[in-house]
Amino acid sequence: MRWGLIGASNIAANHMIGAIRAAGGEIRSVLSASADRAASYAAQHGIPHGYADLDAMLASDDLDAVYISTTNEKHLAQAMAAIAAGKHVLCEKPLAMTVADAITMVRAAEAAGLVFATNHHLRNAGSHIAIREAVQAGRIGKVLSARVFHAVYLPPVLHGWRLDNPAAGGGVIPDIVVHDADTVRFHLGEDPAEVVAIKAASGLGQGVEDSCMSVWTLPSGVMVQTHESFTHAYATTGFELHGTEGSIVARNVMTQQPVGQITLRTEAGEAALPFADHNLYVRALNLFHAAIRGEGRPAADGVDGVKSLAVAAAVAEAAETGRRVAVNYGG
Numbered sequence: 001m002r003w004g005l006i007g008a009s010n011i012a013a014n015h016m017i018g019a020i021r022a023a024g025g026e027i028r029s030v031l032s033a034s035a036d037r038a039a040s041y042a043a044q045h046g047i048p049h050g051y052a053d054l055d056a057m058l059a060s061d062d063l064d065a066v067y068i069s070t071t072n073e074k075h076l077a078q079a080m081a082a083i084a085a086g087k088h089v090l091c092e093k094p095l096a097m098t099v100a101d102a103i104t105m106v107r108a109a110e111a112a113g114l115v116f117a118t119n120h121h122l123r124n125a126g127s128h129i130a131i132r133e134a135v136q137a138g139r140i141g142k143v144l145s146a147r148v149f150h151a152v153y154l155p156p157v158l159h160g161w162r163l164d165n166p167a168a169g170g171g172v173i174p175d176i177v178v179h180d181a182d183t184v185r186f187h188l189g190e191d192p193a194e195v196v197a198i199k200a201a202s203g204l205g206q207g208v209e210d211s212c213m214s215v216w217t218l219p220s221g222v223m224v225q226t227h228e229s230f231t232h233a234y235a236t237t238g239f240e241l242h243g244t245e246g247s248i249v250a251r252n253v254m255t256q257q258p259v260g261q262i263t264l265r266t267e268a269g270e271a272a273l274p275f276a277d278h279n280l281y282v283r284a285l286n287l288f289h290a291a292i293r294g295e296g297r298p299a300a301d302g303v304d305g306v307k308s309l310a311v312a313a314a315v316a317e318a319a320e321t322g323r324r325v326a327v328n329y330g331g
């Protein structure tokens with residue numbers, strides 16, 4: 001599989017270049033807005049070609065797929081260009097700035113017969129796969145509620161557009177609520193219906209929120225409570241599901257690493273739930289490559305990316321207006 005990277009980003013450097021290669025992919029080219037940066041990033045990562053022009057990149061190198069990890073306002077135009085050029089697309093979350101734009105991207109890929117995936121890494125984690133299996137096996141009975149603890153400290157190297165540029169998709173709601181929405185959907189198999197939310201700038205955000213708390217209702221009656229932040233250095237992340245027959249309490253599992261601890265608590269007492277420790281992004285890439293070969297589906301497809309964005313958009317609206325907001329999945 002021959003790949004082009006759209007965006008000379010940190011996520012590509014820190015996770016995705018290695019993951020693409022570990023999954024057997026070959027990275028042919030990288031695109032940056034700056035020709036100098038494209039060249040230096042290409043040289044640093046052993047990528048043969050650096051481009052500053054997307055059309056030139058798409059016309060060259062005979063790429064099979066592109067990975068889009070630019071800032072969020074660029075995803076739409078870049079995905080549409082890649083799809084028009086017949087490339088499969090793995091796009092970063094949030095897919096776009098609006099749900100309508102995300103639907104446009106996903107429909108275009110579908111019409112062109114191309115694989116389109118959203119890089120929601122958490123559903124690839126051994127921890128979350130083990131939690132989902134436990135829920136599906138009925139080990140906590142009927143699920144009543146979920147709590148998501150996703151308040152972290154944004155690493156200083158990422159203190160840029162996320163903290164001060166709403167036009168680029170900055171703010172903790174587009175950045176982290178999408179992951180929490182996808183994770184809840186992954187575990188519970190249903191789509192949040194209504195949300196209420198409060199947001200704040202608690203030390204880092206300038207013109208965008210850096211913290212948010214929200215409560216969601218699900219069609220089955222399950223209630224979900226979430227906390228996302230860029231300013232919490234010591235909170236550690238977590239995910240809890242509470243059911244009629246037991247609770248699952250997972251710590252340090254809302255992360256890019258294959259780490260954490262899961263405890264299953266039932267009438268019989270507490271037990272550790274074991275889980276696999278494979279690399280999250282490599283698993284996503286393996287599934288994406290298989291989907292291109294016509295075998296199965298990506299871990300998170302385009303519709304998953306649309307839905308996670310729809311929940312984040314509802315949370316943003318609820319936090320802005322103080323009202324209870326119905327999630328609009330755009331039909």
Ligand code: NDP
Pocket residue numbers: 006007008009010011012031032033034037038069070071072092093094119120121158160175256
């Ligand atoms: P970065 O800020 O690292 O990269 C975004 C853009 O900023 C790049 O495309 C690049 O532009 C520019 N840039 C980055 N570093 C530099 C630099 N040193 N000098 C000049 N320009 C620079 O963002 P992230 O990698 O954190 O995020 C990119 C996308 O990936 C976002 O959509 C984000 O939401 C998503 N993401 C997803 C994660 C996941 O686990 N699924 C985790 C982290 C991010 P250019 O390409 O023009 O050079």
